Amino acid sequence: MFGELTYSFNDQLDLTVGARSLHYDFTQYKEDWGFVYGDTNRATSNVLDLTADDSDTSIKVTGSYQLSEDGQIYATYSDGSRPGVGNRSIPRSTDASNSAAYACDQDLNALGINGSPDVYKGDSVKNNEFGIKTMLNDSIRFNAAIYRMTWENIQQSVTTSGACGFNFTANLDEAESTGAEIEMNAAVNDNLNINFSLGYTGAEFKQNVASAGISSGDQLGDVPELTYNINVDYVIPADGGQFFIVGNYNWVDETLELPGLASDDVSGQGIISGNLKPDYGILGLRAGFTSDNNWEAVVFIDNATDETAIYSYSDAIVFNLPLYDRTVRNQPRTIGMNVTYSW
Numbered sequence: 001m002f003g004e005l006t007y008s009f010n011d012q013l014d015l016t017v018g019a020r021s022l023h024y025d026f027t028q029y030k031e032d033w034g035f036v037y038g039d040t041n042r043a044t045s046n047v048l049d050l051t052a053d054d055s056d057t058s059i060k061v062t063g064s065y066q067l068s069e070d071g072q073i074y075a076t077y078s079d080g081s082r083p084g085v086g087n088r089s090i091p092r093s094t095d096a097s098n099s100a101a102y103a104c105d106q107d108l109n110a111l112g113i114n115g116s117p118d119v120y121k122g123d124s125v126k127n128n129e130f131g132i133k134t135m136l137n138d139s140i141r142f143n144a145a146i147y148r149m150t151w152e153n154i155q156q157s158v159t160t161s162g163a164c165g166f167n168f169t170a171n172l173d174e175a176e177s178t179g180a181e182i183e184m185n186a187a188v189n190d191n192l193n194i195n196f197s198l199g200y201t202g203a204e205f206k207q208n209v210a211s212a213g214i215s216s217g218d219q220l221g222d223v224p225e226l227t228y229n230i231n232v233d234y235v236i237p238a239d240g241g242q243f244f245i246v247g248n249y250n251w252v253d254e255t256l257e258l259p260g261l262a263s264d265d266v267s268g269q270g271i272i273s274g275n276l277k278p279d280y281g282i283l284g285l286r287a288g289f290t291s292d293n294n295w296e297a298v299v300f301i302d303n304a305t306d307e308t309a310i311y312s313y314s315d316a317i318v319f320n321l322p323l324y325d326r327t328v329r330n331q332p333r334t335i336g337m338n339v340t341y342s343w
Contacts (some may be wrong), residue, residue: 004060011066014209018060020080026052028040029084036100048089054122056081081124082155087168090116090160096270103163111211117168120316141185149177154205156221157270158212159258172214172259173207177223195231205259218260224253224279241291251281257313273315273327280309282330288338295341306333 004018032220033045062146067073092108092115093101108117131145154172179201186194203220229250236243255277262276282306288298309330 013066013077016060016062016307019057020059020076020245021055021057022081022083023055024053024083026050026083026085030089032091033325038093038095038098045058046089048086048116048118050086050119052084052119054083056122056124058284067134070332071132071306073132074130076129076131077127078129079124079126080208081122084119084123084155084171084272086119087117088166089118089166090164090166092116100164103161104166106245107160109114111213113211116145117158118172120155121171123151123155125152126150139184144181146180147178151175151177151182156212156259156269159266159271161269162271170212171259172205172212174208175203175205175220176221177201177203184297191235191237193233195233196229198226198228200226213257214259217307219256221256221259226253227251237249238289240293241288241289244287246284246286248284249281252279252309273310276312277313280307280330282307292323294343295339300334300338302336304332304333304336308332 001022002018002020006014006016009012022114028048028050030048031042031045034040037046039045054312058078058080060075060076061250062074062078064072064074080320089099090104090108091098092105094105096102108114127147127149129144129147133143134141136142151247152174155169155177156172157167160165174179178233179199181197181199183197184195188194201222201223205214205218206216208214208216227250230248232247234245242302253261256262256263257271258269260266260275263278264275266275282303283316286298287300288296290296292308307330310327311330312328313326
């Protein structure tokens with residue numbers, strides 16, 4: 001159930017209050033057998049039979065004040081949650097001849113985990129945000145915001161060694177994310193429009209989590225500190241339609257593959273290329289003609305500079321070999337043409 005109510009005290013001040021209530025039930029039944037589990041007989045398979053349920057209510061409170069017809073400031077408190085579910089079962093064995101299950105047993109012992117981490121709980125986020133939205137003049141729009149998020153019972157992937165190859169999701173206590181965002185849009189003239197946005201995020205764990213190898217102050221994985229985006233759109237009116245040229249450049253700061261530090265040695269977890277993923281910038285170009293008669297032709301160059309962006313290194317996979325490049329990358333330079341017609 002979800003509901004929201006806005007009350008206007010006067011022409012300038014509004015207060016919005018919202019709430020969302022949920023209840024969920026989760027059931028999972030799995031049978032795992034095969035060489036990795038030490039037995040190829042289904043009759044003696046590893047059975048994972050799970051049930052879970054939970055209830056939660058989230059709220060949002062937003063106050064906004066109209067500075068003028070062209071400007072507004074606002075403050076927001078909100079929270080939210082995700083339900084917990086089940087992992088796949090992880091094989092364990094003290095028999096070294098069963099290499100994968102034995103490696104998993106060693107990895108889980110090193111993390112202080114008994115049994116199999118079959119389920120993980122829901123996590124929740126509390127957000128405090130303050131921002132401004134304004135038109136600086138007839139042509140320039142400026143928006144900005146600062147925020148602080150507290151993330152509790154974090155659902156985070158924990159990576160085992162390449163010899164084990166069974167990742168799992170666990171709850172990693174608490175992290176805090178502090179950031180700022182700005183956006184500016186300028187209509188330079190009737191033909192040219194420029195949009196620029198910049199974001200900063202500082203996200204780190206606030207607790208030691210021995211079962212995941214996390215220390216207080218470690219950074220979260222896959223969270224860039226800086227990002228920015230520039231978009232330039234130029235149109236040329238013509239008989240029967242308009243020509244257009246669009247350029248977009250998106251830059252993303254370096255990130256971590258696994259939570260921790262950039263200097264962490266993660267080679268024992270099946271990752272070949274280290275814990276740091278380099279920053280990257282992707283340039284896209286488009287030019288074309290939009291007709292008043294419902295058709296459009298576009299020539300495009302995606303990733304015009306043929307930049308390599310590494311989205312993920314080779315996570316723990318059984319039989320992970322340096323001979324193969326298992327990194328997940330962006331699409332290389334791609335040149336093409338689209339023609340569309342609407343009716």
